[in-house]
Amino acid sequence: MAGxxxxxxxxxxxxxxxxxxxxxxLRVAAAARAAxxxxxxxxxxPATAVPDGVAVRRVSVAAVLGTHRLLRPRPGLRWPxxxxxxxxxxHRTTLVAAERSLLATRGAELALVxxxxxxxxxxxxxxxxxxxxxxxRAAWIRVRxxxxxxxxxxxxxxxxxxxxFVTELGRLFLGRRAWRRxxxxxxxEEVAYGPxxxxxxxxxxxxxxxxxxxxxxxxxxxAEASGHRVEVVWDAPPxxxxxxxxxxxxxxxxxxxxxxxxxxxxxxxxxxxxxLRARHGLSATPTVCRNAPPLTDAPRHPEGGxxxxxxxADDIPLLVHLGRALPDRGPATVIEALPKLYxxxxxxxxxxxxxxxxxxxxxxxxxxGVHARLHLLPYVPVExxxxxxxxxxxGVLPVHQLPHHQPVLSSRYFEYAHxxxxxxxxxxxxxxxxxxxxxxxxxxxxxxxxxxVRAVGAILTNPKRYRKAYEREDVLREWSWQTxxxxxxxxxxxxxxxxx
Numbered sequence: 001m002a003g004x005x006x007x008x009x010x011x012x013x014x015x016x017x018x019x020x021x022x023x024x025x026l027r028v029a030a031a032a033r034a035a036x037x038x039x040x041x042x043x044x045x046p047a048t049a050v051p052d053g054v055a056v057r058r059v060s061v062a063a064v065l066g067t068h069r070l071l072r073p074r075p076g077l078r079w080p081x082x083x084x085x086x087x088x089x090x091h092r093t094t095l096v097a098a099e100r101s102l103l104a105t106r107g108a109e110l111a112l113v114x115x116x117x118x119x120x121x122x123x124x125x126x127x128x129x130x131x132x133x134x135x136x137r138a139a140w141i142r143v144r145x146x147x148x149x150x151x152x153x154x155x156x157x158x159x160x161x162x163x164x165f166v167t168e169l170g171r172l173f174l175g176r177r178a179w180r181r182x183x184x185x186x187x188x189e190e191v192a193y194g195p196x197x198x199x200x201x202x203x204x205x206x207x208x209x210x211x212x213x214x215x216x217x218x219x220x221x222x223a224e225a226s227g228h229r230v231e232v233v234w235d236a237p238p239x240x241x242x243x244x245x246x247x248x249x250x251x252x253x254x255x256x257x258x259x260x261x262x263x264x265x266x267x268x269x270x271x272x273x274x275x276l277r278a279r280h281g282l283s284a285t286p287t288v289c290r291n292a293p294p295l296t297d298a299p300r301h302p303e304g305g306x307x308x309x310x311x312x313a314d315d316i317p318l319l320v321h322l323g324r325a326l327p328d329r330g331p332a333t334v335i336e337a338l339p340k341l342y343x344x345x346x347x348x349x350x351x352x353x354x355x356x357x358x359x360x361x362x363x364x365x366x367x368x369g370v371h372a373r374l375h376l377l378p379y380v381p382v383e384x385x386x387x388x389x390x391x392x393x394x395g396v397l398p399v400h401q402l403p404h405h406q407p408v409l410s411s412r413y414f415e416y417a418h419x420x421x422x423x424x425x426x427x428x429x430x431x432x433x434x435x436x437x438x439x440x441x442x443x444x445x446x447x448x449x450x451x452x453v454r455a456v457g458a459i460l461t462n463p464k465r466y467r468k469a470y471e472r473e474d475v476l477r478e479w480s481w482q483t484x485x486x487x488x489x490x491x492x493x494x495x496x497x498x499x500x
Contacts, residue, residue, distance in 0.1 A: 008038070009496050012202035014193065014212040015043035019050065019058070021351050023382040023411060024235065024291045025208055029054045031485040032206075032492065040200050042193065049381040057200065061192040066185025073151035082147035089148045096138045103127075103134055159244045167246045176257040183250035190215055198222060203496060204231045207262075210255040217258045231495040234262035236276055236286065238269075238404040256280065264491055269408035269430065289488045291411040293418045295480035299387035306347050307391035310375045317344045317460050319394040319424070322385070322412045325350055325358050328405075330398030330426060335361055336449045338370040341456060347375040347392065386418035394441075394459055395421040399428055401446045409434055414479050422459045422466035424452065440469035 011032045015025035025043060030051035033039045041050060045058040071086045073079075083089040110123055154160070158167075170178045179186055189211060197205065197219040207216035213234045220230035236259075242248040259265070259276075265286035267273050273286040301308075306320055325331045325348055334346050350358065353376050365371040380388045389395065395416030399405045406429040413431055416423050423441030425431040432443045442455035459466055470476060477483060 009204065010040065010200065010202040011037045011204045011206060011492070012040045012042055012197060012200050013206045013208070014197065014216055015041070015208045016189065016211045017043060017208075018351075019043040019045065019047035019056070020381070021379060022208070023293075023385075024237075026051060026382050027291065027294075027481050027485070028206055028208075028235070028488070031481065031489060035489050035492070037204075037492070040202065042196055042200070049383065057196050059192045059196055061188050063185065063188055064191075065187050066183070068184070069155045070152050073148070073155045078154075079147040079151040081144045082151045083144055086148075086152075089145050092141045093145050096134070096141050099134055100138070103131060106130070157244060158246050164245045167249050171249045171253065174253075176253050179250045179254035179257065182246050183254070186211060186214060186250075186254060190218065194219060201228060202230060204233065204492060206233045206235060206266075208235045209237060210234075210251060210258070213258045213262065214254055217261045231263045232261070233264045233266055233491065233495070234259065236265055236267045236272070238272060238408055240404050241402065263495055266488060266491065268411075271407035271430070275407070287487050287491050290409060290414070290479070290484045292414040292479045292481050292484050293386055294383075295418070295476055295482055296386070299390040299419055301384065301387040301390065305388045305391040306349065306377065309377050310345060310347050312345060317341075317394075318347060318392045319344065319396050319456065320347045320349060320389055320392040320421070321396050321398075322349045322389065322415055324352075325355060325361060327357065328400045328402055330400055330446065331361055332364070333398040333447060333449055333452050334396060335364050335368070335370070335374070337453050337456065338365070338373055339368050340449075340453045343373075344456065344460075345373045345375060347377055349377045349379060349389075351379050353378065385415050389415065389419035389421060392419070392421060393463060394456060395419065395423045396456075397423065397425040397431060398444075398452060399426050399431075399446065401426070401428060406430065417470065417479055418476060420467055420470045422463055424455045424459065438469045438475065440466050442466075 013025050013029045013032070015022045017025070019025060019041060022043065025041060026049065029039050029041045033051055033053045038055075039053070040055045040057060041047070042057045042059060044061070047056045047058055050056050072084060073082065083092065106127060110120070110127060154163075167182060170181050174181060193212075193215045197215065201223065205216040205220060207213045213232075216232045216234075220232050223230045239251075242251055259280040260282070264284075265273075265276060265282060266289050267276060267286045268288070268290050270288055273288050276282065277285050307314070307318055310318065312318055319334070321331060321334060323329065331348065338344065338346060348358070348361075352358075358376060362371060362374065362376075365374045395412070397410060397412060397416075399410075409430050413423065413425070413434070417440065423435060425435050425441060425443055426446035427443050428446065435441045435443055442458050444451040444455040
């Protein structure tokens with residue numbers, strides 16, 4: 001039955017991220033298309049690296065409900081004079097700036113235009129009174145604008161005791177429905193994704209992350225009400241800590257609301273699969289499908305890759321850090337180590353070079369006198385990543401000891417492996433165990449700059465020893481998308497087989 005349905009079965013892959021940077025979504029779509037399904041990839045643009053034969057529906061999420069609290073903060077007792085809306089604050093501050101400019105122009109006119117003394121004196125008095133009135137009004141507006149900014153800042157990061165108390169009340173009285181109150185931005189995504197997903201009318205929805213899961217389940221319910229059966233596969237990544245208690249409770253409530261409604265669950269590691277089954281009381285252990293690149297011959301980038309982008313000769317040592325530079329990923333350890341590694345250069349391949357945290361890293365590198373050896377490079381298409389990185393000497397993963405880093409091998413780890421790069425990883429559970437077993441790199445104590453320097457130095461002393469680990473035939477084949485996608489496609493076949 002699955003074989004007869006496969007040619008006509010429609011699969012929708014739903015991503016909440018920018019499609020060009022979502023390697024998981026692109027690989028899932030490519031695998032489903034290669035298996036003969038009709039695939040539609042739904043996510044945020046741009047989408048320039050989409051696999052051949054895959055239809056793309058780009059969505060734009062208008063942050064209306066999610067930003068309402070910021071645009072119209074309630075002043076309350078702490079900010080009683082704050083403007084009631086961002087528009088009112090902007091209007092008033094712009095008006096007072098315009099008045100200041102007009103008064104300055106009037107002063108210049110009084111100095112240039114000749115008038116009889118009595119008229120000049122009267123004009124000067126009126127001018128002084130206008131400035132006095134303006135000063136009082138400007139001071140009042142500055143006070144109200146400052147209170148408005150304070151209210152908005154608190155709304156951006158609601159982490160006070162009062163905020164946490166209100167969050168707990170929502171969790172207590174609303175239960176799993178608390179996400180609607182605590183994170184209305186999820187409803188913005190429903191407005192953007194829901195109609196697009198309904199128009200595709202898929203037979204199977206592959207939802208990446210808990211935010212896409214809710215959209216998928218609701219679309220499936222609407223479709224089934226009209227007589228169209230839809231299977232939902234939830235692709236569950238490791239839970240990343242949220243910035244506030246409010247966001248944590250909202251994410252947990254949303255996930256618990258829809259996790260048990262999925263027809264199947266996929267994740268990226270065995271330990272995480274067991275945790276998900278225990279957390280949500282799933283009837284079966286989730287299918288494991290790690291986010292590994294496809295296996296290719298020895299990679300070689302046509303434009304020279306990361307080393308050429310840094311304008312470095314072949315004999316200059318170069319380490320590379322792939323992915324967003326977040327504090328918990330340990331890029332500061334790399335910067336602090338550069339003064340002790342002499343001629344070593346570090347390349348950060350990042351999605352957004354204007355990230356404020358990157359500015360902090362650049363400032364720190366300048367303080368240490370190593371800014372000339374720090375290179376910030378843009379992302380390349382997902383299928384080119386291993387070849388692009390292959391000209392470096394070391395791939396680094398200096399992540400901190402946090403729960404979401406412990407149970408799984410990062411997709412960046414697999415990218416380094418397919419680039420045949422020796423790796424330096426911190427002593428988080430999964431990556432440290434894999435590195436010590438395979439011998440493809442060194443492990444250091446997370447956050448320990450001196451130990452990081454020791455690990456990098458060990459690899460630079462004898463890099464061939466670590467690259468040899470990838471010569472074993474089974475290693476990269478096991479860590480390849482060709483292998484990892486097999487259980488995913490088997491899951492699709494089971495779900496799309498006997499259908500009601």
